[in-house]
Amino acid sequence: MTTSRTGAARGARGTYCGHCGGPCVPWTDGGGNADDGGTAAPSPAHRQCLSSLQWEPPRFCVQCGRRLKVQVTPLGWRAECSRHGPTTAP
Template sequence: MTATYCDHCGDPLTTGEHEGCLAAREMEPPRYCAECRRRMVVQVTPGGWTADCTRHGIRTAVSPAS
């Protein structure tokens, strides 16, 4: 996977500052596909999260406490 877009704000990685986005991503799941910038369907559970892009599939993460 080649990240072209910020998966938090959806803006291109080459424009703007994304330090705030990186900080937010430590606690939140991605909202945008980093490859195509589409808004993803995100489901958060006590055990982690899933984020589904209609083009690039599902990304998942498991909570460290699980």
Template sequence: MTELAEPTTAWCDRCGESAAAGPHPGCATARALEPPRYCGHCRRRMKVQVLPVGWSAVCVEHGELRG
């Protein structure tokens, strides 16, 4: 799988709602502690694995993110 760079997203990677709908203050706060749950490109729910040394999130269409 390819690792994605920080993309311009159309969807919030935490709640899956439109990023253009306005700020998501709750999502921004949670993003500091949690991995993304939705793909910012296609809004699909991602498979997320959290490890002691980081996390990985996989979208079936767009590949893997690591943090």
């Protein structure tokens, strides 16, 4: 796949965190309120990662957790996974 996945890079749902590479799993808060599948980070542990991704490019692929090859330019950034292709800045 070589299409742009800027949503995935900016914190949309994925299997892995784009900032730290850790697994993103559905959660509940203990009071019966489950993850609603929205655009927020999938678990409280990745809220800091989500805020970091608003200002810097992703470092890990959200689909497989592999480290990305990232190139930063004056006009934006480009990140590429060896398995899933490029992700570009919006």
